[in-house]
Amino acid sequence: MRIALLAASISLALASTSSLAATAYVSNEKDDSISVIDLATMEVSATLEVGMRPRGLLLSSDNKLLYICASDSDRVQVMDLATRKIIKELPSGADPEQFALHRNDRWLYISNEDDALVTVVDSQSDEVLAQIDVGVEPEGMAVSPDGKWAVNTSETTNMLHWIDTSTHTLVDNTLVDQRPRHVEFDGDGKRLWASAEIGGTVSVIDVASRQIEKVLTFQIKGVHPDKVQPVGVKLSADGKYAFVALGPANHVAVVDANTYEVLDYLLVGRRVWHMAFTPDQSLLLTTNGVSGDVSVIDMQSLKVTKSIKVGRYPWGVVVTP
Amino acid sequence: MNAYWYCLQGIVQREWLRFVLQRSRFFSALVRPLLWLLVFAAGFRAALGIAIIAPYDTYITYETYIVPGLACMILLFNGMQGSLSMVYDREMGSMRVLLTSPLPRAFLLASKLLAIALISLLQVYAFLAIAWLYGVQPPLWGLLSALPALLLVALLLSALGLLLSNGIRQLENFAGVMNFVIFPLFFLSSALYPLWKMREASEWLYWLCALNPFTHAVELVRFALYQRLSLSALLICLGLTVLFAVLAVVTFNPQHAALRRTN
Numbered sequence: 166m167r168i169a170l171l172a173a174s175i176s177l178a179l180a181s182t183s184s185l186a187a188t189a190y191v192s193n194e195k196d197d198s199i200s201v202i203d204l205a206t207m208e209v210s211a212t213l214e215v216g217m218r219p220r221g222l223l224l225s226s227d228n229k230l231l232y233i234c235a236s237d238s239d240r241v242q243v244m245d246l247a248t249r250k251i252i253k254e255l256p257s258g259a260d261p262e263q264f265a266l267h268r269n270d271r272w273l274y275i276s277n278e279d280d281a282l283v284t285v286v287d288s289q290s291d292e293v294l295a296q297i298d299v300g301v302e303p304e305g306m307a308v309s310p311d312g313k314w315a316v317n318t319s320e321t322t323n324m325l326h327w328i329d330t331s332t333h334t335l336v337d338n339t340l341v342d343q344r345p346r347h348v349e350f351d352g353d354g355k356r357l358w359a360s361a362e363i364g365g366t367v368s369v370i371d372v373a374s375r376q377i378e379k380v381l382t383f384q385i386k387g388v389h390p391d392k393v394q395p396v397g398v399k400l401s402a403d404g405k406y407a408f409v410a411l412g413p414a415n416h417v418a419v420v421d422a423n424t425y426e427v428l429d430y431l432l433v434g435r436r437v438w439h440m441a442f443t444p445d446q447s448l449l450l451t452t453n454g455v456s457g458d459v460s461v462i463d464m465q466s467l468k469v470t471k472s473i474k475v476g477r478y479p480w481g482v483v484v485t486p
Numbered sequence: 487m488n489a490y491w492y493c494l495q496g497i498v499q500r501e502w503l504r505f506v507l508q509r510s511r512f513f514s515a516l517v518r519p520l521l522w523l524l525v526f527a528a529g530f531r532a533a534l535g536i537a538i539i540a541p542y543d544t545y546i547t548y549e550t551y552i553v554p555g556l557a558c559m560i561l562l563f564n565g566m567q568g569s570l571s572m573v574y575d576r577e578m579g580s581m582r583v584l585l586t587s588p589l590p591r592a593f594l595l596a597s598k599l600l601a602i603a604l605i606s607l608l609q610v611y612a613f614l615a616i617a618w619l620y621g622v623q624p625p626l627w628g629l630l631s632a633l634p635a636l637l638l639v640a641l642l643l644s645a646l647g648l649l650l651s652n653g654i655r656q657l658e659n660f661a662g663v664m665n666f667v668i669f670p671l672f673f674l675s676s677a678l679y680p681l682w683k684m685r686e687a688s689e690w691l692y693w694l695c696a697l698n699p700f701t702h703a704v705e706l707v708r709f710a711l712y713q714r715l716s717l718s719a720l721l722i723c724l725g726l727t728v729l730f731a732v733l734a735v736v737t738f739n740p741q742h743a744a745l746r747r748t749n
Contacts, residue, residue, distance in 0.1 A: 432545050
C-alpha cells in the first residue's frame with residue numbers, strides 16, 4: 166500500500182513537472198532588467214541587463230526573438246534568445262510602452278505614451294512605416310488574428326482607436342470607460358476585450374460592428390471598490406476563460422468567456438499588471454509590480470500555486486516553450 | 487500484553503462514551519474555532535496578503551493563515567478539558583478505581599492521554615472539513631501528513647494539562663488556571679499572527695511568542711498541513727511532550743483529593 170502510494174505521488178510529481186519545461190521572461194521596470202524564470206524549477210535562473218525602464222514584451226512567432234519596450238531609452242530592443250544578447254534596436258518613437266506584432270511577423274505597432282502616436286516599425290528593415298495620431302496617452306495595443314485591425318487604447322481620451330493595417334489610417338473610435346489600459350482579441354477575432362483601469366470595468370466589443378456588447382464589473386469580498394483597477398486581460402486558447410488582472414486589488418478575476426460571469430477571484434501579489442500563458446496553457450503567470458514577484462496560476466485547478474520573487478516592479482511577461 | 491491492550495481499550499472507550507454522551511462538548515469545541523474563522527478572520531481577510539512565509543508558496547488569505555492555529559486551539563482546549571476531567575475523576579473517586587488496576591501507573595496515564603488525544607483529533611478533522619467547505623483548502627495529502635503532527639501536539643497539550651491538573655488541589659481552582667494558561671498560550675503564539683508581524687509590534691512580544699511551546703505546536707501543524715517538515719518545531723514538540731509526560735507521571739498523586747477531604 167505504501168509503495169503504491171509512493172509510486173502514485175512520484176508519478177504525479179513527474180506529470181506536473183514535465184509539462185512545465187518552459188521559460189518565462191519578465192521585464193523589471195525599476196531594475197532595467199529581464200528576469201528569466203525556469204518553470205521546471207520555478208526559480209529565476211538568470212537576470213539580463215536591458216535598456217531603461219523595460220515594460221512591454223513580445224515574442225517573434227518562432228519564439229527566437231524577444232522584443233522589449235525600453236521606455237526610458239525611447240527604443241524597442243530585440244534580443245536573440247539563443248545568445249540572450251541584444252542584437253538590434255528599433256526606432257520606436259518616444260516612450261514606447263505596449264506594442265503588438267502583426268501576423269506577418271514584421272510590423273510592430275508601438276504606442277508612444279508621451280506623443281499621442283502609434284508608430285509602425287518594420288522589424289526587419291528597421292524602418293518606420295507610419296505614425297498615426299491617436300488619443301492622449303496611448304497605451305494598450307493589439308492586432309486582430311486576421312491582421313486586419315490594429316487597436317490602440319488611449320488612457321486619457323478613454324477611447325479604442327481602430328487602425329486599418331492595410332492603409333495605416335485611423336478608421337474608427339469606440340468610447341469605453343475611464344482609462345483603458347489593455348486590449349485583447351479572442352481566438353477567432355470576433356470579440357475584443359478592453360480593460361478600463363479607473364472605470365473598474367472590462368468591455369467586450371463586437372469587432373464587426375465595433376460596438377460594446379457587454380460591460381463586466383468586479384466585486385471582491387473585503388476589497389474596497391476603488392482598488393479594483395483592471396489592467397491586463399488574457400483569454401484561454403480553448404475559449405473557456407478570460408482572466409483579468411485587477412491591479413491594486415491584488416486579485417485576478419476568472420471570467421467565463423461565454424456567459425461573462427465572474428467565476429472566482431484569485432489572490433496574487435500586489436498590483437497585478439500583466440499575464441502570460443505557458444505554451445501548453447497549463448499555467449498562467451501574473452506580474453505583481455509592487456510586491457516584485459510573479460504568481461503562478463494552475464489552469465486545471467484555477468488556483469494560485471506559487472509566487473516567485475523577481476526584480477523590482479515586474480511589468481510584462483512572455484513564455485517560450 | 488493482552489491486559490495492556492484491554493486496559494487501553496477500556497480507557498479509550500470510556501473517553502469515547504464521555505464524548506458521545508456530552509454532545510454539547512463536541513459542538514462547543516467546534517463553535518469556538520468556527521467563530522474565529524467565520525467572524526474574526528473575515529474582517530482581516532486581506533490583512534496578510536503582503537508577505538509570503540514558509541510553508542506557503544504564495545499569498546494567502548487570513549482565513550487560510552489561522553486554520554492551523556485554530557486546529558491547535560481545539561487540541562489546547564481539549565487537552566485542558568481532559569485534565570479537568572482528571573480532576574473531576576479524582577474528586578469523584580473513579581480515578582482511584584482505575585488506579586487499582588495492576589498495570590503500571592505510567593501506562594494508565596499514558597493511555598488516558600492517548601484517549602484524550604484521539605477524541606480531540608476527531609474534532610480537529612471535523613473542523614478542517616468545515617474549513618474546507620468554507621474555502622480553506624490545503625493540499626489533500628496535507629490533511630494526511632498533518633495527522634502525526636496533530637497527534638503529537640494533542641499528546642503534548644494533554645500532557646501539559648495533566649501536569650497542571652496535578653498541581654491543582656480542587657475543581658474550582660481549575661477555571662482560574664485555564665485563564666492563566668489557555669489564553670496566554672494561545673494569544674502569545676503564531677496562531678493568530680505570524681511572528682514577523684509580532685516583531686513589528688514589539689521585540690519582547692516577539693520573544694515571548696517565539697519561546698511559547700504552543701507557537702511550535704502551531705508551526706509543526708502548519709508545515710505538516712502543507713506537506714513540509716519543520717524540524718525545529720518537531721524536536722521542540724517531541725522533547726516537551728516527553729518532559730511534560732514524565733513530570734506528570736512523577737507528580738501524579740491520587741491521594742490529593744482524598745487527603746484534603748479527610749483533613
